[in-house]
Amino acid sequence: MMFESKHVYGILGLISLSLSEYLIVLTGRERRGRLMGQEVYRATDFDILPLKTDISVLYPPHPVEGHLLALVRSHLNAGFFLFSYGWDVTTRLQAQWAAQESTQRQALWEAACHSFNRTCSFFWNKFLQSRLIEATNANPRQDLSPYILPIMYGTFDIRPAFIHSRHIQLCLISRRSRYRAGTRYFRRGLDHQGHVANFNETEQLLFVEDQQSSGQRVFDDFSTKMSFVQIRGSVPVFWAEINTLRYKPDLQVMDLQDTADAMRRHLQEQISLYGEQSLVSLVNHKGYEQPVKEAYEKYVAQASVNLPKVRYEYFDFHNECKQMRWDRISLLIDRIQEDLVHQGYFHLDMNHPTPVLQQGTVRTNCMDNLDRTNVVQAALAKWTLNRQLQTLGILLPGESIDDYEALGKDFREMWADHADLISRAYAGSGALKTDFTRTNRRTKMGALEDGYKSVLRYLKNNYFDGARQDAFDLMTGMWIPRKSPSTAMFLVTDNRPLWIRSMPYVTSVSLFMICAGLTLPRSSDYSLFYYFMLWFTFALLSLLFILIHGIDYVSWPRLIPPTDVIYYNGPGFRSGNNGKGLGNSAESLHYKASAKWLSTGRKRTASRVEEIELGTKKRVD
Known part of the structure; x- marks a missing residue:
């Protein structure tokens, strides 16, 4: 019998189903770029290997086992998983710098779960790796750390640019939380532990090379490293949208006794991780979305009484930007500019041993934390990037990256691709309004594309997302099969x-x-x-x-209906x-x-x- 040989690039972890345990290995990878001297890859192919010799993955002996294996395969094939062998892709740059002394002798997975990232929110395969982690902790002499590879579910894009004789790199990373993970209508709001649905950390990195006095460029020697972090997440109250086959689901806001406490847990965790919080809400102030906005404002007022580092800002996106006036997002930037300047960004310079830290972050949300949120986050990222380049003297005061065609185009494409991938993971289709992100203007063709994507979302959210939600619950350990x-x-x-x-x-x-x-x-x-x-x-x-x-x-989901x-x-x-x-x-x-x-x-x-x-x-x- 002939066996096909394959390269194994890493172990995703172990999962136990109803008849057997399975080892999931990475058998395909795609290079996405080089970050901090380390290659970053996307996992493209997987093999599921049964630990019982009498079990066949291709022909499972029981329909339940076959169904569960199909859920595992669908999750692996639909996800956008990223990893690196020498760089912790699950942790933002500032947190890695703060923990460098204590993590320099630790394994990669241990660094991913350091106190500066203690929730391991973005260590997507943490549950799958739990057996190996437990074995390592129980018997340090039998260290399995080389086999524990942290995987991130998110996006990664890095591009070079050249401005005024300065070589720079622009990188965009988004990290999706494994807590309350799922699909658009089956995961909304927050849970009693304070975790919210569709929580993503987005980090924009800027690297600027060292320039010697002779004018000779030293490539890959980036003396200046900057990081700007934003977060997004579902409105942190107990709410849901109940699918009924109608285009607009039934909206439900649940007024539970511990809503304020759960929201407070969420905000306290974000403060402990990121610092001050500027909560930007883009939910409509009237019509279908109004009850969600009112519940958010009601409970954030209660939850933030003893949280002086939290400030709420409402922006009526649809009213302010109607008739495709998307440039009016500048009104929001003007209103939160003081917060943006105060919170700043992480700035590490080789010539200065003490970096400038980002003191807080903007938390943006709309109903889905997709389309409106994408547009606003891209605008805030552009404003910050312009400020960073002006601070470094690369851009003159009053100049913008839009004045440089290549850099402006790369920036827009990176944010549009980033928006599409986040939207596919949560809603099942590409993001809406990406024509503005890509071109800086709203177009009629973009509006037609948005109509097509809306129909696609309706079909997937009503007829296909149940199995997709089951796959999330199975792979993140929210539901574990019995051995029967x-x-x-x-x-x-x-x-x-x-x-x-x-x-x-x-x-x-x-x-x-x-x-x-x-x-x-x-x-x-x-x-x-x-x-x-x-x-x-x-x-x-x-x-x-x-x-x-x-x-x-x-x-509907069947594992946890x-x-x-x-x-x-x-x-x-x-x-x-x-x-x-x-x-x-x-x-x-x-x-x-x-x-x-x-x-x-x-x-x-x-x-x-x-x-x-x-x-x-x-x-x-």
């Missing part, structure tokens, strides 16, 4: 009532019969009238039924109660039937999930 596949048959069976499952088939048959009727011979214009009327009626009634019961046709959110009836705000049938009250028969089938998997594993959620945090963190 029979207890997880809910993953591969459809527990919905027959009358619910049958309606899409009725619609499909009706549409087929209508199309077939167009080809039938007829003796007069009215000979098939009743035929078409019959099948049009079937199609219309079945479609109407699907819309009324839309919640039963959404692709959000039944507590869908059927929440406590204090707060609910924009609607759609998709639950004609009887929308909690006492209705349909409500009880829907809750029963949707929560089947959770009922079978409820105690196990609670045990894992607590036990995993102990073990992994």
